[in-house]
Amino acid sequence: MTRRSTRVVFGDSKVASVMSTTSVISGGMAGAVSFSSSGSSTTAGGPRPSPSLPDQDLDESAMELPSGSRVEGDKQLGDEAYFERGDDVETKLAANELKNWRWLADRSPGFAVKGSNVHVITCPNVFYKTLLDKVSSAKKRISLASLYFGNGTLEHDLVEAIQDSVTKHPDLKVNVLLDYTRGSRGEDNSRTMLQPLLQQSDACHVFLYHTPTLRGLVKRWLPPRWNEIIGLQHMKIYLFDDSVLISGANLSNDYFTNRQDRYLLIEDSSEMADFFDSLVHKVSHFSFSVNGKNELCLNPGWNIHPSDGNQEEFVKQAKGSIVAFYEEWKQSNPKRLLAFLQQPSKVESSSIKDDTWIFPMIQMGALDVFMDHEATCEVFRKAPFNSTVKLATGYFNLTSEYINTIVGDSTASYEILMAHPKANGFLGARGFAGGIPAAYTLLAKKFFENVRSQGQHKRISMWEYIRPKWTFHAKGLWFYPVGAKLPMLTLVGSPNFGHRSVHRDLETQLYLITLNKGLRQKLNEEQANVFENAKPFSSLEIVKPERSVPMWVRMVILIFRNFF
DSSP states (O other): OBBBBBEEEEEEEEEOOOOOOEEESSSSOOOOOOOOOSSEEEETTTTEOOOOOSSSOOOOGGOOOOOOOOOOOTOTSSSSSGGGGOOOHHHHHHHGGGGGTTHHHHHHHOOOOGGGGGEEEHHHHHHOOOOHHHHHHHHEEEEESOOOOSSSHHHHHHHHHHHHHHHHHHHOEEEEEHHHHHSSSSSSSSHTTTTTHHOOOOOEEEEOOOTTTOOOHHHHEEEEEEEEGGBBBBOOEEEETTTTEEEEBSHHHHHHTTTEEHHHHEEHHHHHHHHHHHHHHHHHTTSSEEETTTEEOOOOOOOTTTTTSOOHHHHHHHHHHHHHHHHHHHHHHHHHHHHHSSSOOOSSSGGGOEEEEEEEEEEGGGBBBBBHHHHHHHHHHHHHHEEEEEEEHHHSOOOOOHHHHIIHHHHHHHEEEEEEEEGGGTTOGGGGGGGGGHHHHHHHHHHHHHHHTTTTTTEEEEEEEEEEOOOOOOEEEEEEOOSSSSSSSEEEEEEESSSSIIIISSEEEEEEEEHHHHHHHHHHHHHHHHHHTTOOOHHHTTSSGGOOOOOOHHHHHHGGGGGG
16 A cells, blocks of 8 residues: 655645654554555554455455555655655655645645654543543543433543542633433433533533424424434544544443444644634534533523524524634634744654644534535545545445445545444344344445446445444544555544435544654554454345345335435
8 A cells, every 4th residue: 555645735835744653552443444555554463465356256265354844945745855855665655645635725724743642542441541541631621522421330430530630620621512312312311420510610511412403393203312313413522631532432331342433642732622622612602501400501692592493593603603613723724834834844754743734624414514525525536546445434324425436436446344233333222223234234235236337346345344242333534545555644533424424413524644654554553453353245245144134124214314
C-alpha cells in the first residue's frame, strides 16, 4: 500500500507537512476503514499480503485475510524540492498524494497537530481506562457527547470519577449532551444516572437533543425504542481540557468490554478542543436542559420547542447556528496555515512539529446540514486507480449515492468490512429488533449482487467481522495511496455510511491526514488487527441455509430501509 503526504490550500496559500512519530494505546483490536493501493499491509509481525480476488466464487479456505513544511515560492507539495529532506519512500509516496486532498481545507476547519500526540486506542477496556484517567486529570472542562449513558457498574464508576474531579477542581465545568429518546428510555436511564452530577454542582450540565422530525401523532403513538428510529444525537465526542477522544463508541458497558469500535485520542490540541467544546455547546443550545429534579426545559435564548413548535423555524434557526459556527472556524484556517508555513523548508521530518492535519466534518440531515456526506463522497471519487480504501461499518446500509460512487464512479480498490449476524448487537433481541441482523444481511446481499452485475467484483470485496462473544460496532475508513504499505488518511467518528447517518442523526467525523510514519504504522496495525477477525462474504456464504432472510424481514426492508 502506498503512503502520501498532505497539502492544504486556501486560495494561494500552500501547505506541506511531514509526519513525525506517534504513539498507540494498545491492548486489543479496533476497526476502521482504510484506503490502500497495493494489496499488502504491515503489522507488528511483518507484512501480510492482501488477498487476490479474481472473483468471490472461490473457496473461502483458499482466500487470505485482507491486510490490514513550508513550500518555497510557488513550489507545491508534490514538487521535487519537497523531497530534499531525505525522507523514506513511504513519506514521499504520501507527499505525492497530498495534492489530491487539499480540497478538505475548503470544506472544513483544519487543525495542525503533532503526530506524536495522536494515540490509536485498540480495545474497549483501554477506551474505558482512558476515559477514567482523563476525567480524573481534567481541571478546566469536560465535554461529553454520546447517544446515551449506560446505567451499569462501570458507568456508575465513571460518574463518580467525574464527581470526584468536580470536588477537587472548583473551576471544572462539565457538559454532557445525549439523545432525548435514548437517554429517556426506561425508568433507570441516562437522565437518572446523571442526577448526582446535577445535584452536586451548578458547574455540571446535561442536555438532551430532540430531533425536530419526531412530533405529532408519530411521537404520540410510537413507544420507547421505536421512537428512536426517527432521528438521534449520535455524535461521540469525549473532551477533557485540551485533549479530544473521537470514537464511534457510546458510554455503556458493552462498549467498555466486548464491543469492537474505534477510538482516536488527540492530546495537547487546545484549538481543536475549543472547536469541539463549542460544537457541543451549539447543539446543546437548541436541546433540552435537564435540572437536578430530572425536569426538562428549553435553554434561555431558545424558544422553539423541537416537537411542539414550528418545525420549519426550528430547522432554520438550528441550521443557521451550526453553519455560522462552522464558517467562523473555517475563517481562521489561513492563520493556521500561515503559521505552519513558517517552518524551515529543508529539515528532517522528525523535527517538524505539526506533521498531521485534522479536518472535522459534521452531518445533521434533520437540520439540512450534509457536510460529512459530501466530503465522504468526494473521498471515494478522489481515491485514485490502484489505491485502496478499507471501509468498515457496524450496520451495512450504504446510501444509493455511496453505492453509485463506489461501484460506478470510483476506480480505487475497496475492502468493505461489516458485522457478521453473530456479531450484530441486535442478535437475539425481542420482537422486530431481532430481525435486524437478517435485514443487514439482505442489504449486503443486494450490494454484493450489484457489484457482480457491474463486473466490479475484482475491485470490491466484502468481509464480515466475527469473533466469539464480541459484537462489531467499528466504522470509518483508511486510505492507502498507490504503492504504499501504510495509510495516510483515515476517517474516524460516528457515521455508519448509511441512510440514518446521512439523513436522520447528528454525526461528526475526523478526516486525519498524516505524514507521520509512526502514526501511519499504528493506523495500519489498527486496520490489520480488526481484519484478523474477518471472513469473506462470498457467493458461497450467502447461499448457506442459515443466511436465508425471512419474508417478513424482506417486507420490512421495502418499507423501512431509510430508518436503518
